[in-house]
Amino acid sequence: MPEGPELQLASRFVNEACRGLLFGGCVEKSPISRNPEVPFESSAYHISASARGKELRLTLSPLPGAQPPREPLALVFRFGMSGSFQLAPGDALPAHAHLRFYTAPPSPRLALCFVDIRRFGRWDIGGEWQPGRGPCVLLEYEQFRENVLRNIADKAFDRPICEALLDQRFFNGIGNYLRAEILYRLRIPPFEKARTVLEALQQHKPSPELTLSQKIRAKAQNPDLLELCHSVPKEVVQLGGRSRKKKSKGAPQGPEDRMEDPPPPSKAPSRTGRARRGHPEQTTAQQPEGTSLQRDPEVPPRAEKGKRRGRPATSACHQPQSIKADTASLAPQSPAAP
Numbered sequence: 001m002p003e004g005p006e007l008q009l010a011s012r013f014v015n016e017a018c019r020g021l022l023f024g025g026c027v028e029k030s031p032i033s034r035n036p037e038v039p040f041e042s043s044a045y046h047i048s049a050s051a052r053g054k055e056l057r058l059t060l061s062p063l064p065g066a067q068p069p070r071e072p073l074a075l076v077f078r079f080g081m082s083g084s085f086q087l088a089p090g091d092a093l094p095a096h097a098h099l100r101f102y103t104a105p106p107s108p109r110l111a112l113c114f115v116d117i118r119r120f121g122r123w124d125i126g127g128e129w130q131p132g133r134g135p136c137v138l139l140e141y142e143q144f145r146e147n148v149l150r151n152i153a154d155k156a157f158d159r160p161i162c163e164a165l166l167d168q169r170f171f172n173g174i175g176n177y178l179r180a181e182i183l184y185r186l187r188i189p190p191f192e193k194a195r196t197v198l199e200a201l202q203q204h205k206p207s208p209e210l211t212l213s214q215k216i217r218a219k220a221q222n223p224d225l226l227e228l229c230h231s232v233p234k235e236v237v238q239l240g241g242r243s244r245k246k247k248s249k250g251a252p253q254g255p256e257d258r259m260e261d262p263p264p265p266s267k268a269p270s271r272t273g274r275a276r277r278g279h280p281e282q283t284t285a286q287q288p289e290g291t292s293l294q295r296d297p298e299v300p301p302r303a304e305k306g307k308r309r310g311r312p313a314t315s316a317c318h319q320p321q322s323i324k325a326d327t328a329s330l331a332p333q334s335p336a337a338p
Contacts, residue, residue, distance in 0.1 A: 002079040004138055004173025005236035007051040010085055014049035014058065017087045018112060023047055023060075024104025033098040035123050038075065043067045044104055047112060053136045053172030054078060057127055060101075074127025080120025086113050099123065137173040138237070141230040144172070148226060149202055157194040164194035165229075174229055178236075182228045197225060 002010070023045050027038040044066040048059050056079070061072045077083065088094050090102055090109030097113035098121075114121065124130075135143035148170050151157075156167050165171050165179040174182075183190055188197060201224050223231060 001081050001175055002054070002083060003175035003178055003233070004051075004053055004136065005178075005233045007054055007056050007079065007173075008138060008233075008237050009240065010079070011049040011051040011056055014047065014056075014085055014112070017085075018047045021047075021110065022063075022104045022107070023101050023112075025102050027060075028100040028102070030096075030098040033119065035098065035121075036125060038073075038099065038123075038125065040070075040073045041068065042070060047101060052129055052139065053133055054168065054175070055129055055133070057129075059127070073125070075123045075125055076127060076129065077114065077123045078121060078130070080116060080118065080122065082118045083114065083116045083121035086115050087111070088113055133168050134170050134172045137171060137229045138233050144170075144230070145226050148198065152195060152198050152202065157198060159194055160191040161188060161194040161197050161225075162190035171229060173233060178229075178232055181232055182225065185228060185232075186225060188225070201226060
């Protein structure tokens with residue numbers, strides 16, 4: 001699910017992709033989308049984006065002299081579970097493109113698309129951030145920290161810390177994977193009461209004897225929960241949100257995509273069917289003839305092909321000897337001749 005860092009990266013993408021592009025015409029909505037129609041038409045306009053928490057604002061700005069004359073229009077997007085922006089050729093739109101902004105002729109027609117496979121994403125006309133959301137953990141850290149500590153008596157902090165971290169009134173931009181990473185780094189039990197965790201931050205104050213550089217170093221080495229709510233999303237943005245997703249054939253590859261993956265670790269040989277049936281497995285010394293492996297002279301040769309199993313092969317020099325009885329014959333002996 002897109003969280004604060006993903007919204008920041010999406011706004012960067014829109015600004016970079018639309019830089020130098022001239023859009024024109026109407027905004028086109030998918031007929032299956034339940035979101036409102038966008039009543040905007042202009043012969044020439046630019047598109048820019050900004051993000052705050054889990055929201056992205058898209059601004060459509062008509063150029064001077066564009067027809068019909070009109071004021072800029074802003075839309076605020078919430079990405080839901082799978083929302084994203086893509087720039088695609090106008091005649092090859094991606095699936096699930098529920099809102100399309102087309103470039104003006106005569107250049108090859110492109111479309112900036114809001115793509116949402118699961119259709120949980122929403123957009124509102126007017127450009128106002130959703131009321132009730134707190135300051136952004138990425139862009140408004142000082143206001144975010146003050147908002148949390150000032151409202152620590154709120155009933156929202158009666159809940160476990162793992163639930164409180166998802167409350168966008170106080171942690172605007174934090175979601176599931178960020179919450180898990182922050183709690184893991186601090187070794188905080190997820191079901192610890194939120195107020196218990198946060199009250200410790202109110203009581204903790206750096207020593208006045210420390211210099212400014214020492215305070216900064218101490219904060220970097222031992223960040224608290226609210227500081228990690230700012231620094232962990234920042235790390236994600238700095239990494240660029242890259243993942244090891246499989247790219248489509250023909251997509252451009254960057255240097256990181258050309259790196260070879262390390263070979264998988266060798267697996268221990270599994271037990272063969274022969275071993276599972278109770279027979280000994282074939283060893284290196286028992287390789288068939290014709291291979292480059294040499295036989296161990298101490299290992300007896302295998303039975304010749306065609307012999308029945310379980311009966312050792314015999315040769316002429318090892319024929320079994322008949323056993324003669326040592327006792328006297330029980331038959332009566334004839335008397336000796338006189």
